[in-house]
Amino acid sequence: MDKRERLIQKIRNIAVKTPTRILEVPEKVEGFGTISYIPPSCSACKKCIEACEVEALELEPSLRLPEYINAVIPEEGFRSKNRESLVSLLQVLKQNGEVQTISVPEGLPGYGSISWSAQKCIACNKCVEACKEDCLSLEKTYDLVSVIGEVEPPPVVEIHDWEPFIICFVCWECSHAAADLAGLMHLHYPTNIRTVRVPCSGAVEPIQIMTALENGVDGVLVTGCLLSECHYGGDDPLAGNFMQADFVKFWQSIFEEIGLGGRLYIDFASAAMGIRFAEIVTEFVERIKNLGPSPVRGKLEVQS
Amino acid sequence: MKKLFLCTCNNTLNKTVDFSKVEKEVAKAFDTIETVDSLCLEDGLTKIKKSVSNGDQVAIGACSSQIIGIPVKEKLKTDLISFVPLREHVVWVHSEDSKSATSKAIVLLTDAALQLDYMEPPIEFNENMIERVLIIGGGIAGLKAASDLQKLRVGVTLLEPPGQNDEKYYEDHFFMSDKETLAQMLKTLHKSLSGVERAQGYVQEIEGQMGSYEITWKDSEDNLTTQDYGAIIIATGTQQYIPNIAKKCRYGKSERVLTLQSLVTRSGKKNAKKGSNILVVTDPDVEMSSAEGSHLLRMTEELASQGNIIFVSHSDIQTDDENLYRRARNSGVIFLRGNVKQVKEHDGGLTCLIENRLESIVREVTVDTLAINELVGPISDTTRLAAALGVECDDNGFIKTRYSKMKPVQTSRRGIFIAGGAKTVMDLSHALVSAQNAVLEAFKVVRSPLKHSGWTPLIDDESCDVCKACITACPNDALRLFEDKVIHIPVHCEFCGICVSACPTRAIEFQSHSKESWFTRLETIAKTHSHLERNKPFTLVYACSECANASIDQAGFTGKSYASGTYVIQFPCAGMVSPIEILKGLVVGAERVIVAHCPPGGCHHQTGDHLSELVVQLTREMLREVGQDPDRVRATYMMAATPEKMQKEVELRG
Numbered sequence: 001m002d003k004r005e006r007l008i009q010k011i012r013n014i015a016v017k018t019p020t021r022i023l024e025v026p027e028k029v030e031g032f033g034t035i036s037y038i039p040p041s042c043s044a045c046k047k048c049i050e051a052c053e054v055e056a057l058e059l060e061p062s063l064r065l066p067e068y069i070n071a072v073i074p075e076e077g078f079r080s081k082n083r084e085s086l087v088s089l090l091q092v093l094k095q096n097g098e099v100q101t102i103s104v105p106e107g108l109p110g111y112g113s114i115s116w117s118a119q120k121c122i123a124c125n126k127c128v129e130a131c132k133e134d135c136l137s138l139e140k141t142y143d144l145v146s147v148i149g150e151v152e153p154p155p156v157v158e159i160h161d162w163e164p165f166i167i168c169f170v171c172w173e174c175s176h177a178a179a180d181l182a183g184l185m186h187l188h189y190p191t192n193i194r195t196v197r198v199p200c201s202g203a204v205e206p207i208q209i210m211t212a213l214e215n216g217v218d219g220v221l222v223t224g225c226l227l228s229e230c231h232y233g234g235d236d237p238l239a240g241n242f243m244q245a246d247f248v249k250f251w252q253s254i255f256e257e258i259g260l261g262g263r264l265y266i267d268f269a270s271a272a273m274g275i276r277f278a279e280i281v282t283e284f285v286e287r288i289k290n291l292g293p294s295p296v297r298g299k300l301e302v303q304s
Numbered sequence: 305m306k307k308l309f310l311c312t313c314n315n316t317l318n319k320t321v322d323f324s325k326v327e328k329e330v331a332k333a334f335d336t337i338e339t340v341d342s343l344c345l346e347d348g349l350t351k352i353k354k355s356v357s358n359g360d361q362v363a364i365g366a367c368s369s370q371i372i373g374i375p376v377k378e379k380l381k382t383d384l385i386s387f388v389p390l391r392e393h394v395v396w397v398h399s400e401d402s403k404s405a406t407s408k409a410i411v412l413l414t415d416a417a418l419q420l421d422y423m424e425p426p427i428e429f430n431e432n433m434i435e436r437v438l439i440i441g442g443g444i445a446g447l448k449a450a451s452d453l454q455k456l457r458v459g460v461t462l463l464e465p466p467g468q469n470d471e472k473y474y475e476d477h478f479f480m481s482d483k484e485t486l487a488q489m490l491k492t493l494h495k496s497l498s499g500v501e502r503a504q505g506y507v508q509e510i511e512g513q514m515g516s517y518e519i520t521w522k523d524s525e526d527n528l529t530t531q532d533y534g535a536i537i538i539a540t541g542t543q544q545y546i547p548n549i550a551k552k553c554r555y556g557k558s559e560r561v562l563t564l565q566s567l568v569t570r571s572g573k574k575n576a577k578k579g580s581n582i583l584v585v586t587d588p589d590v591e592m593s594s595a596e597g598s599h600l601l602r603m604t605e606e607l608a609s610q611g612n613i614i615f616v617s618h619s620d621i622q623t624d625d626e627n628l629y630r631r632a633r634n635s636g637v638i639f640l641r642g643n644v645k646q647v648k649e650h651d652g653g654l655t656c657l658i659e660n661r662l663e664s665i666v667r668e669v670t671v672d673t674l675a676i677n678e679l680v681g682p683i684s685d686t687t688r689l690a691a692a693l694g695v696e697c698d699d700n701g702f703i704k705t706r707y708s709k710m711k712p713v714q715t716s717r718r719g720i721f722i723a724g725g726a727k728t729v730m731d732l733s734h735a736l737v738s739a740q741n742a743v744l745e746a747f748k749v750v751r752s753p754l755k756h757s758g759w760t761p762l763i764d765d766e767s768c769d770v771c772k773a774c775i776t777a778c779p780n781d782a783l784r785l786f787e788d789k790v791i792h793i794p795v796h797c798e799f800c801g802i803c804v805s806a807c808p809t810r811a812i813e814f815q816s817h818s819k820e821s822w823f824t825r826l827e828t829i830a831k832t833h834s835h836l837e838r839n840k841p842f843t844l845v846y847a848c849s850e851c852a853n854a855s856i857d858q859a860g861f862t863g864k865s866y867a868s869g870t871y872v873i874q875f876p877c878a879g880m881v882s883p884i885e886i887l888k889g890l891v892v893g894a895e896r897v898i899v900a901h902c903p904p905g906g907c908h909h910q911t912g913d914h915l916s917e918l919v920v921q922l923t924r925e926m927l928r929e930v931g932q933d934p935d936r937v938r939a940t941y942m943m944a945a946t947p948e949k950m951q952k953e954v955e956l957r958g
Contacts, residue, residue: 043808045771063922065929079767081810082884085819089887095931102925108918110773110806132769133809 003207004054004122008147010210015151016295017259019144024253027140028237028246033123034139035116039064040071040087041078042135044112051130056120059112061104065090069099079133118143142250144257151258154298164218164288168193168281169208171201171241174225174271181274189278190285193221200224200232201266202240206251209264216297219288222248222266223280229270241268262291306420307355308334308413311343311366313391320395322406329410329836333417334363344372349379356380361423363416365409367391368857383426383759386416392860393872404868407836411871414832415825422821427760429794433515434534435459435750440507440689442468444480444732445724446539447493448739449746450500456747461531462497465685466504466524476543477725478565479599479680481732489732505529506685507692510536513781514719514749514795534750535719536693537742538703540686542725544678547587553647553656553674560654561647564675568603571610578611581671583656587679588619588643593729596680597621601628607675608635615669617644617658624731640667647674680729694781695720702728706910713742716910718780718796721745759815759876761803763790768811777806777879779910800909801880805919814880822885829871830892841895842869843954846885847942848878848916850908852900855942859950866954869895878902878939879912883923886937890927898953899939906943913941 001009025032035057049057068087078084104111114136128136170176176197182189198204201224209220224241225231233239248266255264265284269276308330312318327337340348343366355362362385366372369387376385390409398405437453439446442464450462470490474483481489505521508528512518520530546555546563555561562570564584571578584604586592592600600616601623608614614637621639623629633639642660654674658667682701690697695715698704703726706714713721723742724735761774761783768790775783775790782796783803790811801814810819826844833842847853856872875881878901889897899916907913920939928934942949 043769043771044773045769045808047769047771063926065926069930080769080808081767082808082819082882085884086887089884089891090926090930092891093887093927093930093932097931099929099931102922102929105918105921108915108922109776110771110808111922 002054004120007207007210008119010207010214011254011258012148012151013299014210014213014260014296015148015258016153016299017257018151019148019254019257021144021257023142023144023250023257025140025142026246026249028243029250031122031124032142032250033121034118034141034143035121035123035127036137036139037114037116038071038135039067039113040073040135041080041083041133042113043080043083043133044110044114045132047130047132048114048127048136051126053124053126054120054122056117056122057127058115058117060115061106061111062101062113063104063111064101064113066099066101069094118146142254144254148258153259154295156295157293157298159293159297162293164192164285164293165216166193166219166221166285166288167212167217168195168221168223169198169201169204170195171203171224171231172197172199173231174229175201175223175269175277177271178223178269178273178277181271182278183274185274187274187278189281192285192288193281200230200240201268202230202232202244204244206247209251213260213263213294213296216294216300218291218294219263219265219284221281221284222264223277224266224268226268226270259295262287263294305335305358305360306333306363306417307360308337308363308365308417309343309348309352309355310337310339311348311364311372311390312339312341313367313395314342317390317395320399320402320405321390321409322402325406326409326413330413330417333414344375349375352376352385353380356382356385361420362386363388363413363420365390365413365416368393368860370854370857384420384423386419386423388412388416389857389860392857396860396863397865398868399863400865401868404837407833408868408871410836411829411832415829415871418825418828419816419821422818422824423816424759426815431515431795433750433752434517434532436461436531436533437535437537437746437750438463438517438519438531438533439537439539439723441465441539441541441724441726442502443473443477443539443541443724443735444486444489444493445541445726445730445735445739445742446537447490447497448736449537449539449723449743451493451496452740452743453747454497454500456743456751458747458750459501461501461503461533463503463505463507463521465506468504475565477541478603479544479596479729479731480735482602485732503529507689510693513793517719535721535746537721537723537739537746538689538693538695538715538726539723539739539742540683540689540703540726542680542729543683544680546676547590547679549585549587549589549644550676553585553644553676554649554654555674555676558649558654558674560649560672561674561676564600564603564677567673567675568606571607571612579613580673581613581653582607582615582673582675583644583654583669583671584614584616584675584677585644586616586618586621586677590679592620592622593680594622594624595729595731595734597623598625598628598731600677601632604637605632605635608632608637614638615640615671617642617656619643640669642667680725682726686726693717693720700728702726707906707908710908713738713745719749759799759817760794760797761792761799761801761812761814763792764811764813765789766811767809769809771808773806773808774803774812777802777911777915779912798909800877800912801875802877802909802912802915805880805882805915814876817876817880819884823888825873826885826888826892826894829873830894833869833871834893837869840869842871842893843867843896843898844889844894845870845872845898845900845950845954846875846878846881846889847872847900848902848907848912849874849876851902851906851944852878852942854944855900855947856950858944858947862947864948864951866951870954877907877909877912878916879907879909881916881919883919883926886920886923887926890932890936896936896938899937900942900950900953901939903941903943906941
């Protein structure tokens, strides 16, 4: 199982609700996207398929006539002149009525359309670069619906004497120092968190967050240095905590869709902000207490 | 200057077609028009020649290009002439309706004028051919080919499988002829091969193209040898095998069951036992060739004449020589129709049940000996060799011919030919003839430098997506991928245009037949037609220039008339027709479009008939989806032997 497959498996494991929305992918998040395909100008040259390293594209023996009929031919025409002729001739011949995709007879070269798999795609843009006909483009959306599919809601389990259990990823530069400072200052904050020290908040991988949730954790908190003060990049827009802020935004929207809304949170505190750290933790624990126990626990119950 | 020559064909064509109206209507399309009585005679040809030498673009409205084209081409040596078959396509088929015939003549002549605009001088290719032929296999056919090529002073290498000897060869090839003739022939051939280079080994790989193939073979000590050849002749021959029925007949279990071959060899010896009962068993599941049938008859006759009683259980025995059968019967061979169902062995011999299903009879025969008739198939190395050389095999495992009637010694790859038993089981005379044929074809390749002038596919690297559709479609291996570009190999090209139809981007265009030219021609035909005939519907027939065109000409010769609003447009091969031309035809206003190709499996370029059927299938699907009647488009085959086909097809569609 490769990394992407494992990640999707993890999302399926923690999903308690069927997603319904196509998600926006925040600007800095890479690796997730949607390949949109315009069939009329496609010459079925398979260059995109050859370029794709994760086998997310395939050539189907079909012609998508509805798109042919609705295509608008630009002034300078398609690069593929024979397709252009075919499309414009079909548009002239079009009568009233429904048009459907047709299949290409076996053994006839030069025709076909590309099918794309949302599960396998890692949005590397290589296919778009390889395409000479400009019929592929990468869109900043993520089709969680087709990736996850139907989800059966787990049974609700009654838990007595429940106390939230929260994993807190702290970066070992500022926010770990902030946690230390909170201790030195004898600040009291809830006992529900367990800190996991990571080099930088940007180093927290989604798969780690998923694994925590998969095991019945009620919430995941990520803390890092103050924005634009990351020890690995500073005020560079690609600095660790800037990146992670966008990623967390993306994962928050995914959790929202799969029924775990509000259980992931990111905040920032510098080494001098022990009080702020205690506040962050207190607020998050309070929020999780309001949300109640993680519904994934129901799933775990079923499995055991 | 554009010049039109009209021929009245000895004052006959002008009786149907109104020539003065024609001249008036096409005056705009041509600069000068000249009407001649017999264009095909010396006077007419001289006129054309003069005009061509003046640099005119010439269109000829006369009989079919198959007739007038031949003397014209011979005399003028030019391809830049546009032919309009007024006689076969207009007068002889529309004689009832003079007005429509005149209109059709005008449409076709206007189209011819337009064709001249797009005509480009063909590109000439000169390729250096290596004057050396490799012959694989040293049997009768291989030796004959080597000997003949040597007489023609072409360099030859005879590559034999290691460890071949003549005794084994006689044993395996008994069926070709009687032993004495075969031995005599082999001896003579061996003697005549004094100057031929001989080698032993198995072909490993091949590179290059017709005229300069680079072949590597491996000898029995695993040494590799590589040499260049212009052409290759495969003469690997056949081998015998024991048919499946032998198992049922206790072959190998009982001493009384032998192969027919060994029985004949044994009974030929002096102290052999005479006067025994023998049943010859043939396998009903395998069709016997006539060479094998003749051989079976010869052997049974020999056994019978030695005083044995011979039964033959058979379902079908074929032979070219009826006398063999007669002689076998006269010498006492008893032919029993039916299959051996059961064999029981006891002290007195073998009791066999022979079932004749046709008559529902089961006969019981008790004999001393069973003789299994061995069968003949391709030698076991054939499949490997075919893969190494890149040629195709047929269902029986023999090397496949390109076109069994017209190209009987050509394989699916250009410059590789088959002689003798590599193609099918052959007797001596057939093997020799086929070897001679292969020699002539190979000789043509290596001796005549390819000076083909034809309208070739031109590849535009800029707009090419390197999708390889053309490479897949090309039936002749004439397009290849070289350094990430598609290149054209003229020696392999048959100029069929199938690649053009396959190309999605229009990176391949055929000289003189660009997509634009088709579009303009179709538009002009439609415009001229509606100008002359108002709302009368018209049909376009996209005919391949081989069988379909001959069939339509033949319809003219035999007077099979059809509706006059039918315009035949010639394509080099029906495989060149893509959905675009068909849809364009409908868009300009044609009522129907018929794509006419060669009979199934009979395409002169191997796959054109099949591909055009697929293209039409796809086009019909598209039409159905966009709400048009798919029956407006149809693919059909036409051939010269069925001149009525055109009549039927056009009638079918009004």
